[in-house]
Amino acid sequence: MSRPYGTLTRNSTITRLNHWLTAACFILLMLSGLSMFDPLLYWLSNLFGGGQWTRAVHPWIGCVLLVSYTGLIIQFWRDNLWTRDDVAWMKAIDKVLENKEEGVPEVARFNAGQKFVFWSMTLLVPVLFFTGIVIWEYYFGTYTSIPTQRAALLIHSLAAIAAIIIWIVHVYAAIWVRGSMRAMTQGWVTPGWAWRHHRKWFRSLATTGSTGPRPNSNGRLNK
Amino acid sequence: MSDLQSQDYIRRSATTMIPPDARSWEDQVAKLIDVTRCIGCKACQAACMEWNNLRDPVGEFHGTYDNPLDLDPKTWTVMKFTEYENPDGNLEWLIRKDGCMHCEDPGCLKACPAPGAIVQYANGIVDFISENCIGCGYCVKGCPFDIPRISPVDHKSYKCTLCSDRVAVGLEPACVKACPTGAIMFGSKADMTDWAGERIVELKSRGFENAGLYDPPGVQGTHVMYVLHHADKPGLYADLPENPKISSTVEFWKGLIKPVALVGIAAAAVSGFLHWVIAGPNVVQPEDEQEAEEVLEANGFPEARGRSQRTEHPT
Numbered sequence: 001m002s003r004p005y006g007t008l009t010r011n012s013t014i015t016r017l018n019h020w021l022t023a024a025c026f027i028l029l030m031l032s033g034l035s036m037f038d039p040l041l042y043w044l045s046n047l048f049g050g051g052q053w054t055r056a057v058h059p060w061i062g063c064v065l066l067v068s069y070t071g072l073i074i075q076f077w078r079d080n081l082w083t084r085d086d087v088a089w090m091k092a093i094d095k096v097l098e099n100k101e102e103g104v105p106e107v108a109r110f111n112a113g114q115k116f117v118f119w120s121m122t123l124l125v126p127v128l129f130f131t132g133i134v135i136w137e138y139y140f141g142t143y144t145s146i147p148t149q150r151a152a153l154l155i156h157s158l159a160a161i162a163a164i165i166i167w168i169v170h171v172y173a174a175i176w177v178r179g180s181m182r183a184m185t186q187g188w189v190t191p192g193w194a195w196r197h198h199r200k201w202f203r204s205l206a207t208t209g210s211t212g213p214r215p216n217s218n219g220r221l222n223k
Numbered sequence: 224m225s226d227l228q229s230q231d232y233i234r235r236s237a238t239t240m241i242p243p244d245a246r247s248w249e250d251q252v253a254k255l256i257d258v259t260r261c262i263g264c265k266a267c268q269a270a271c272m273e274w275n276n277l278r279d280p281v282g283e284f285h286g287t288y289d290n291p292l293d294l295d296p297k298t299w300t301v302m303k304f305t306e307y308e309n310p311d312g313n314l315e316w317l318i319r320k321d322g323c324m325h326c327e328d329p330g331c332l333k334a335c336p337a338p339g340a341i342v343q344y345a346n347g348i349v350d351f352i353s354e355n356c357i358g359c360g361y362c363v364k365g366c367p368f369d370i371p372r373i374s375p376v377d378h379k380s381y382k383c384t385l386c387s388d389r390v391a392v393g394l395e396p397a398c399v400k401a402c403p404t405g406a407i408m409f410g411s412k413a414d415m416t417d418w419a420g421e422r423i424v425e426l427k428s429r430g431f432e433n434a435g436l437y438d439p440p441g442v443q444g445t446h447v448m449y450v451l452h453h454a455d456k457p458g459l460y461a462d463l464p465e466n467p468k469i470s471s472t473v474e475f476w477k478g479l480i481k482p483v484a485l486v487g488i489a490a491a492a493v494s495g496f497l498h499w500v501i502a503g504p505n506v507v508q509p510e511d512e513q514e515a516e517e518v519l520e521a522n523g524f525p526e527a528r529g530r531s532q533r534t535e536h537p538t
Contacts (some may be wrong), residue, residue: 099502137357178505
């Protein structure tokens, strides 16, 4: 891949592949799930070859997503740990929304908004998986009582709606903050992008001589 | 069954348009099962299998008269035998023919996500239109009586049709035709209710003071009704629900949250668009690149060298 001189790696190739597998699963799950959630959207089941196919394929895609998202958790959890700076960043969210990031606390690899998306999904994906198992009629329809299945259906729906809304926030943020999309497609950002949006992360790379995505652990300059 | 009777639909699953109900003069029908006259011969079960051409594999003996033990995709009705010792110390053999109750407010239909997979005709019969069924099992969760069963063969849901195909051409359901004691009767709901009333007076005169009609109001009444000797304790009859109604979980899931969810999702998307219009994209400025470069150079970052020759920064 050709990339301009002096760029920083924001996401490794493995991370990007992992992300897009998760994204593909999520979108397919959202479309098939919505078709079974609201009759107004039943037509979406045509994308999957009809209602029977939609019903059959949805849980399998969910299994892939669980595995795929676990991969993202493993790669991202460390950089998503909540810090005191995140509270200050959240308090300055109005400035962030106005694109005036000066005076907002410096951000490490992920800002509080990104951390919110990460931890929300980290909670919701397992909730969706386990409630989904309960209502997977074909294999598990007889293992739980009907009241349990009713509760699972309701929780599954509510968790899915929450996940979809968070997903919309996530997608919009990627459109809004220019350069983010390329960070996940081609994997790189310019030093200016890192300086503007993730200054603490940028400094940690600069002082350790790393080109990203994480600072060199030995802390030595890469001269 | 077939949907030749589509003009009779008064409810249709997963359909927001009100069905036309083009033949609204249809009489409300009901099947009346007089438990007090049932002798447990299972002729109704045999007739059901025969008319609907269902052949469940021969099962196993479990030490009870229930055979098979429960409803399944090929058994749409089953006699449930209960040995009840009454307060006088006498044994009563309570035999209830289990099967779809054809609720006036059907939980299966409310829960169903597939348009037209479950319909209710003007005569009150609740029918599964199998070609539209996707096998999700939502009807199983919606039903307050635990009736629908998903076939592992074709992944579609099955239950008693109240012989909608026979009723449509003026015949009574197969089980009614086969019953040798007149314990199963069929007619208009009004006639069946009247007849049950007479029978209940008779039962009361013979000492069954709690005799009564089971036509539960929680589901706005049913099109299959029971005459029970102990109508105050329906649970005696193989756990017939005391006050069946559509679960509030199902009501909430199929009611309020559907529009709220769609509005919420749309609001999130619209908020994003409005932010784009009002605040616009957050774009890296040349000053950002300049300052970043200074930091890199100060740290002796080799990658930074040569950057100043570049005229344009990718953003």
